[in-house]
Amino acid sequence: MNTDPRSVAGKRLEIAERTQILIVGAGPAGIAAARHAHQGGAQVMLVDEHPVPFETMGESVPQIWGGRMGGSVRNRNAMTERMLEARPDLAELFEAGVDIRLGTACWGLFANQPNLGWIPGLVAGLADEEQGSHLVGFDQAIVATGRRDMGLAFPGWDMPGVLGAGAALVLARLYNALDSRRAVMLGSTPEALLAVLELVSAGVAIAAVVEQAAAPAAPEDLVARIRAAGVEIVTGEAPRGVTSDADGVTGLVLRNRTIACDSVLLGVGAVPMIDLLHAAGARCAFDNDRGGFVPLLGAGGETSLPGIRAAGDCAGIWPAKSSDPALAVAEGRLAAGAALAALGLATAPADVAPQPGPAADLGEYRKAWVRASVVEAVAEMPVCQCEEVTAREILDVSPPRYLNAPHLPNLTRSLTEILGEGPPDPDQIKRLTRAGMGPCQGRRCREQIQALLALQEDLSLGVVPLAGYRSPVRPISLAAAAMPEDPAIAAAWDSWFGMPRQWIPFWDVEEHYTVAALATEKEHVSE
Structure with a gap:
């Protein structure tokens, strides 16, 4: 053969x-x-x-x-x-x-x-x-x-000055290049409060820690260290917007006050x-x-x-x-x-990997933040910044705006009915709305979309499946992607671009591809 x-x-x-x-x-x-x-x-x-x-x-x-x-x-x-x-x-x-x-x-x-x-x-x-x-x-x-950090949308979160808590730590600790003097931390998880302490030691003033829940989400001893460092903890609040100037954020707007700052740190989820x-x-x-x-x-x-x-x-x-x-x-x-x-260079070690103890309900905490900040936002804003897709467009499964399709909100059908039986699938949402398909590869919106779908269908967070990752998982230039290849692959270059002849039996394919040589009358088969 x-x-x-x-x-x-x-x-x-x-x-x-x-x-x-x-x-x-x-x-x-x-x-x-x-x-x-x-x-x-x-x-x-x-x-x-x-x-x-x-x-x-x-x-x-x-x-x-x-x-x-x-x-x-x-x-x-x-x-x-x-x-x-x-x-x-x-x-x-x-x-x-x-x-x-x-x-x-x-x-x-x-x-x-x-x-x-x-x-x-x-x-x-x-x-x-x-x-x-x-x-x-x-x-x-x-x-x-x-x-990495979980993204969290609120009006103005696409302004310069809204960054992840982990990103701030990398800039401060690893690069010594954090362009921030006074910041507000969103979230009071242990990871967020530990980041606060490290940033304070790096010379960054933390104006406040803002938490949507009625009490901080970290252990009391860690909360006490934050208060001892002179950092205010504001509970029962979520961001309503930002004030800004030409350089970006100048303040975080809450329900009844505005906290002056040049950065808002996203610490709601590591x-x-x-x-x-x-x-x-x-x-x-x-x-x-x-x-x-x-x-x-x-x-x-x-x-x-x-x-x-x-x-x-x-x-x-x-x-x-x-x-x-x-x-x-x-x-x-x-x-x-x-x-x-x-590799045969040692005997197998005893498997004593550190194990975590029981933790608070992470899923409910993240869903609560998305509800307080995104669902109850005072104005619509993109949840997916790259593709400019709002929460409403995600939940309505609206087609991408560039298609200029008429807006037909699916208000009478649940996501389960729209997407088929089973839990909502973020990959289907991605294909239908483009949310998560931008240059950041979903790093700012992935967990928010998961939480939105869980809230829409009243599911626990873990029931919503993980959206798919594809290689390359880091952006690379076309020049960098041009790796050496087998000449035999290059010889059949047209079949890799979805041209019609890829469905024609290979024994009927002409030696050289031309548009005029396309045989539409031949029976096509799938490879």
Whole structure:
């Protein structure tokens, strides 16, 4: 039987380099994993996307930067130096022989699966400013990509000065480039209040912590530390808008007062950054005690994809772990020990990964914030900033505005009726409204859409499935995406662009494609 020349069967990928253990993320878990794996005799490559290119930061990737990046972030060399000053362990690892790649984004992980049987083992896609995009083969991977912030819409949240609490910490701690002097924190989770204390120590005045609930959501001892630092805690309030000038936010408007500030920090939810794992096909599930959707892990932090492990905040977030980096370090060491054992360089370590205790209902807390800030907003505003889709348009499943379709609100049908049986599906909402399809890849609106759908159908948050992630999970330029390819793939270029001949039996396809040669009378078959 002849082989279809347009099939990927028999084609080869250009693998630029290989390593035994690939570690993605140079936080506490990633650094600990790199040190332990190197000491165990493995070849280790440690990649971290920081310093993030300024152009990428402008799209609120990977954090919600909110236009409060100081001008120094444009200087890549200065940012790299500041990062090494903030994380001196990186220099130590480099001197010890670890292959460290800073300013390098991992935009995809690929493993052999039913629809990827032709992949030559485990492969990662990396991109940096020097080499562009290239593929790296590896035997074991440890993903330690950390966390990001949940977005929260309110009138004016698209103004410069509204940024994530985690983004503010990165700018202050890692880059020393936070362009903010006085901020208000939205949310009183343990992670939000710990961020308040760190920002205060970095010289940022925190005017207030605003909480929609009647009482703070953090333990009383942490609340006491906030009050001892002189920070006001305002409960029973949600943002109603902002005041602003040419430079962005100048104040946060509440029901009966306006708090002067130049930044509003989104601290209503710290989200495990699982995009790389989910796009690779690792099984994930909602876990209230671990901060939301997290990968399902087996012994040694291994995901459902053999050879790919998770550690640190991307494997789960809870208060004790947020306040004590030693727990993330322990996860990194455990994952590295298991990776060494898989390579035959060590015996399998005892599986003693830190486990969280029972937590408050995270889903109800996030839904309450979305209800108070978005549903009860005094004016309509985009929930998806990239595509300018409002909450009403999401819940009405309105078509994108650029189609100029007549507005037909689905007020007589529930989302279940509109989208079919079963829980509402954020991916269907994305396809029908474009909410979540913009340059930030849903990082500002993903959790809000999930909460809106749960509120609409009166469901618990975890019942609404996770919207899909797709590679590349980081924006890369077309120039960087132009990787070397097998000449046999280039020879059948037209079949990759949806041209009609891709449905014609390959034995009937003309050698050279021309529009005039399209045979409309032939029977078309699906590949």
